[in-house]
Amino acid sequence: MSADITPGSVPSEGVEAGGWTGAVRRGAVRAFPPDKLLPDRQPSYVASWIYVFGVLTLAALAVVIGTGCVLALKGPGWWHVSSTGRYVNALHLWSVELFMAFMVIHLWGKFFMAAWRGRRAMTWITGAVAFTASVGTAFTGYLTQQNFDSQWISTQAKDGLNSVGIGAFFNVLDFGQMLMWHIVLLPLALVGLTVWHVLLVRHRGVVPPIPLLTAGDAPEGDPAAEAGDEGGGS
Amino acid sequence: MATPHTFAVAMASVDLNRPGHYLHWGVILISVANLVVIGIMILLFVLALVLPFPKGRGRG
Numbered sequence: 305m306s307a308d309i310t311p312g313s314v315p316s317e318g319v320e321a322g323g324w325t326g327a328v329r330r331g332a333v334r335a336f337p338p339d340k341l342l343p344d345r346q347p348s349y350v351a352s353w354i355y356v357f358g359v360l361t362l363a364a365l366a367v368v369i370g371t372g373c374v375l376a377l378k379g380p381g382w383w384h385v386s387s388t389g390r391y392v393n394a395l396h397l398w399s400v401e402l403f404m405a406f407m408v409i410h411l412w413g414k415f416f417m418a419a420w421r422g423r424r425a426m427t428w429i430t431g432a433v434a435f436t437a438s439v440g441t442a443f444t445g446y447l448t449q450q451n452f453d454s455q456w457i458s459t460q461a462k463d464g465l466n467s468v469g470i471g472a473f474f475n476v477l478d479f480g481q482m483l484m485w486h487i488v489l490l491p492l493a494l495v496g497l498t499v500w501h502v503l504l505v506r507h508r509g510v511v512p513p514i515p516l517l518t519a520g521d522a523p524e525g526d527p528a529a530e531a532g533d534e535g536g537g538s
Numbered sequence: 539m540a541t542p543h544t545f546a547v548a549m550a551s552v553d554l555n556r557p558g559h560y561l562h563w564g565v566i567l568i569s570v571a572n573l574v575v576i577g578i579m580i581l582l583f584v585l586a587l588v589l590p591f592p593k594g595r596g597r598g
Contacts, residue, residue: 352587405582409583409586413586
């Protein structure tokens with residue numbers, strides 16, 4: 305027991321409250337002080353269109369999830385037959401197309417910026433894994449269209465997946481299993497990775513540009529290393 | 539105001555209910571639609587690098 309706390313009492317200043325909730329709260333506030341979690345200013349180099357594509361990816365993901373929820377509520381008899389259902393189905397498809405396109409442009413930009421500099425390796429890794437989770441989510445979405453397209457894709461994909469040994473527990477011909485992967489497991493993973501990725505961007509800050517090296521400069525003058533912990537709210 | 543005729547002509551140019559067109563060089567096989575999407579993405583990437591970003595209020 306770390307502190308003697310009676311009901312209604314408040315620990316005096318400098319005395320840390322015990323228990324895991326207090327420890328988690330202190331850790332969260334230390335990692336994400338309010339001005340770092342929701343900054344109102346960014347470094348001048350963030351004023352570039354290339355930084356917009358990450359936010360566009362998030363906006364497209366919100367539309368994907370919103371339209372997916374409507375499709376889940378109304379069911380295939382609605383999205384295949386009624387004009388409104390087909391419209392929402394098309395919104396779901398085209399927001400995914402935009403989501404993937406924006407995400408890949410964001411990835412190109414971050415790759416050429418070497419955005420893993422300055423202790424940002426986990427930010428890069430969570431983004432890359434979120435990309436692969438998105439590919440899986442889109443793939444299972446194509447499998448659950450319930451049309452000839454999904455039949456063609458699943459029968460072609462089964463041979464490839466069987467050849468790498470995962471067909472036994474990831475069976476693309478099992479419609480129910482693919483639907484559950486598409487609407488439960490993969491969206492949970494993708495949203496979790498996205499939240500983790502965005503929190504890491506807030507924690508470490510946006511990566512500064514690669515410094516220009518001229519003759520005589522030392523290569524260790526990388527501002528990313530210095531901005532590794534305090535870039536987000538500056 | 540678009541007439542039904544002009545609307546139909548516009549739709550015919552992007553008819554998605556026909557087999558797609560494919561380009562084939564050796565081991566590379568890609569649909570024209572996918573190639574166009576990749577081209578648009580590269581164009582957006584280049585534009586994002588070269589176009590100036592508008593300055594907002596309070597941004598120096």
